[in-house]
Amino acid sequence: MDTLIADLKVQIATQLKIKNIKPEDIGDDEPLFGGGLGLDSLDVLELIVLLRQKYKLKISNAEDGQHVFRSVRSMAEFIKSNQVQNQ
């Protein structure tokens, strides 16, 4: 899980071009939206595509998205549980 969270932080920072904050400085439970990262609705789309391209996962409905994209940890949990299901 720790490795996945660390990987996700790097992928998020790269995909969203976050340059003023180091990936390792993003808190595991820090809110991705409405917090210090300054992410917006366009970034949600970026994260949806990130999940699809890197992990072959789709968000089935918008309500799920609110939980999945709450923090890096919630994203990692979503990936881990759905990859297990897919296997």
Added chain:
Amino acid sequence: MKAYIRSAVSISPQNTFDNSSFLNGLAEYQGNRLNCIEPDYNEIIAPKLNRRMSRLIKMSAACALTCLKDAGITSPDAIITGTAYGCLEDTGIFLTSVIEQDEEPLTPTAFVQSTHNTAGAQIALLIKCNYYNNTFVSGGVSFENALLDALMLLSENEQANILAGGMDEITDISHTILSRTGLYKHGPVSNTNLFLLNSKGTIGGEGAAFFLLASKPSEHNLANIDAVATFYKPADITETAQHISSFLAAQCISASDIDLFITGNNGDAKHDKVFAQLQQLLFDRVPSANYKNLCGEYPTSTAFALWMAANIVKANSIPAILGHTGVTKNKINKVLIYNHYQNIYHSLILISAC
């Protein structure tokens, strides 16, 4: 239809962004591509806001914000931009992704920001300006059409402050494609010997320049835009000369009233003859200067020329690096910029001292 230039800011392949000096030294380039000397954008645009911006958007936004700051205006009444190619970098990223991702769903940012009006829109978002916002995409006269729109808006509303700018970027992809079309010189070339080679092609360039335009006089104004005109594919030098004579006559002046003739010479033996011919026909006693050895060739290079001309008029002196010819008068009152892009789009911009 006149406009005062209250402030002017340019990012170009020369050290132009810092307005504390004016073309003091020439930045020299080897090869047929001149890239901009860019400032630290994080000092001008908050990192959170600029992270998604492509280079052209950052160049444009930095110029626009600084231009407004220099003019002491927080929000203009209109934002008008001109660009021929728009945000090429994001266009390239988007199209490459379409291929690499096998037409699967793509990240939206590059697509959203690949449109031509992104720069104008991003500037509006940064300063929360909800007023008139327009982008002109008209090839080699995109910037001139933005200026014409600004002049017309000012004639309708004399109280207005208008932010107008022109910008285009050069990317690896666009440089490769334009090289194939024969636009650029092959073989060794430098911007220092551009006008000595007598060969086909020119050097590629890029830049962004923004102007705060107003109809009211102010002690801070750099210069006055008297008139702007464009014409398309003139048949020959006679027709070009007629256009210029008519343009000047409409301003109740003649060629001999021009104190400096700034030409769009770009070192291309195929298309540069017209400038020498015009010099003989109309401007034989008028000092002339080139500018594309400084910024390279691109469709909105006249934005750089206007920035340069406005500063020349304000300073009442012509920088030595322009290598101008002819005897300059004591006072530079009127400057005419004549440019053409690939002998298709021709334009005239007349400015005068305030």
